[in-house]
Amino acid sequence: MLKQFLNLKLSQKLSPQQIQLMKLIQLPTQAFEQRLLEEMNENPALETGSDEDDYEEDEFQNDDYDDDYDDNEDADRNEVDDINIDDYLSDDETPDYKTQANNYSDDDDSRESPIVANISFHQDLINQLNTFILDDEERQIAEFLVGSIDDMGYIRRSISDLVDDMAFTQALYTDEEMVEKMLHVIHELEPSGVGARDLQECLLLQLKHRTPTEYVDLAIDIIENQFDAFTKKHYDKLIQKYNVSIEQLKKAIHEIERLNPKPGGSYTGNNKVTENVVPDFAIRIVEGELELTLNGRNAPSLHVSKDYQDMLRTYKDSRDKSNDQKDAVQFIKQKLDSAKWFIDAIRQRQETLFVTMNSIMHYQEEYFLEGDETKLKPMILKDIADLVGLDISTISRVANSKYVETPYGTKLIKEFFSEAMKNDQGEDVSTLEIKKILQNIIEEEDKKKPYPDDQLADLLKEKGYPIARRTIAKYREQLDIPVARMRKKI
Incomplete structure (x- = not known):
């Protein structure tokens, strides 16, 4: 049996404007500039530059507008007259300083990265x-x-697969012997090692292009016949196998370490995109105090088009309004609404970025003054959200994609966030501090006898950081540090 009933509930939904604002906040400087260009192309009512000086305050305001017309006007005029045209005319007299940030840096000039027209990696090989x-x-x-x-720089397919592919895709019928012959031709190309099918062959190709010496010959023999022992750093076995001294083996390994395991990756003419990081903020130390500035490219000067205001003034002064004029006013209203919202959204974006970074700067003031990573305090998104009164998701959008220029280099903001752990004194310390100390211990260890993870845990415990061995392994992997056996050197 069907029944109808009312159900009242509270729900929170973001308006389209709020969603767009969140997307703007998430954009870094370069992406924001692209979004600004797109908006200006789509909305002719939005212009950049300082054009507000052409208007006087309250130039188009007229509270008696409705009284200028006879009471006997057609009733259909009321539908369009519901639009308060003065709202759109007066908003453009907003002073320029209200749509600009006064906290941006001097690097607000438009800078374009030069484009180098290099030939591709593969085209160079063809040449x-x-x-x-x-x-x-x-x-x-x-x-x-x-x-x-x-x-x-690798061919990661078998000869038989290559023969089949040439037959199916190129209608080129050949055999493995011919492909092998041509592969030797490829191996003569530069950079040395290109066209190898695995790392072992890549290193061999490069060594065989070297001028023969005692140590190069030994390195070739090691890679060709003892590759597994070499990769596992079983140096004692290699010394015993070749009956050489530690010094001789060290020089042979030095020849191998000079090789390039990725010959194609080092080619300067390839088509890889090089990321150009533009800092969104800059922190400087001025007379012992921290000073934060927002990149000026995040603070464009925008205003509503003068032409659109003239259209509204013409409509306002006209006593006989045609249907075409009414349609035009509706179109103008939509564009002006969009332009006004976008200008306001940019202002909110500037404020959100600045207050968030300002809070992070003061929270980590000790680090920014000294540059010592061990001075970084434990800090999570909620800490900053509580300070600035914003949602955690908003702080995350600012932190995940923005960079800040500091006296110690350009940093990704999210790198300043970390969890807290207790030291032996019961004090909260940042996991970043522990990782830095762990990294320092590994850098200073004897590479002939590197510390295993359990010994690293004991050393950290002696320094006041009681951490389990599995946690040491996790931090080591996050720092991209190999296990003790792979750090061993002779």
């Missing part, structure tokens, strides 16, 4: 290939092999 004398079939196979090289 080198053109210097070899090859027949048509050999050239086709060689070019296919070049196209199979990944960005690191």
Whole structure:
């Protein structure tokens, strides 16, 4: 049986404007500039620059506007007259200082990164290939092999798979012997080691291009016949196997360490995108005090188009309003609403960014004054959210994608956040502080006998940080530090 009933409940929904504001806050400086350009292209009522000086305060305000017309006007005029045109005309007289931030740095000039027109990695290999004398079939196979090289410089496929691919995709029928022959041609190209099928072959190719010496020959033998022992750093076995001294083995390993395990990755002409980090904030120390500035590119000067105001004034002064004029006013109203909201959203974005970073700066004041990472205090998103009175999600949007220029380098803001742990005195210390101390211990260890994780845990405990061995392993992995055996040197 169907029944109808009322159910009252409270729910919180974000308006489209609030959602757009959150997206603006999340954008770093460069992405924000792109979003600004898109908005200006979509909304002709929005302009940049200082154009407000052409208007006087309250120039278009007229509280007696409705009295200018006879009471016998058609009733259909009321529908459009519900639009308070004065609201749109007067908003553009907002002084320039209200739409700009007074806390931005001097680097607000538009700076574009130069574009270098380099040839690609693969095109350079093809150009080198053109210097070899090859027949048509050999050239086709060689070019296919070049196209199979990944960005690191490797061909990570078997010869049989390459033969099948050439048959299916290129209608080029050949055999493994011919492909192997052309692979040797590829191995003659620069950078040395390109076209290798694995790390062992890559290192061998580079060593064989070196001028032969006692230590290069030993390095070749080690890579070719004792690669597993070398990768596991079983140096005692290698000394016993080759009957050499520690010094001789050390020099042979030095030859190997000079090699490039990713020959394609070091090619300066590849097409990889280089990220250009633009700091959103700058922190400077002025007379012993911290000074925070917001990048001026986050504080554009925006105003409503003068042409759109003229259109509204023309409509306002007109006594006979056609349907086309009414439609035009509705369109103008929508664009002005959008422009006004966007200008206000930018102002809110500036305020949110500044107050959030300002709170972080003062929370970590000791670090910013001294630059010592061990001075970083435990800090979570909620700590800053409580200080500035904003939601945790808003603080997260600011921290995750913004950079700050400090006297000690440009830092990602989220790197200043960390959990707290108790030391042996019962005091809260940052996990960043513990990681820094762990890193210092490993850097100062004897590389002939590096500390295993349980010994690292004992050393930290002696320094007042009682941490379990599994936690040491986790921190070591986060710091991208290998296990003790892989840190061993002779």
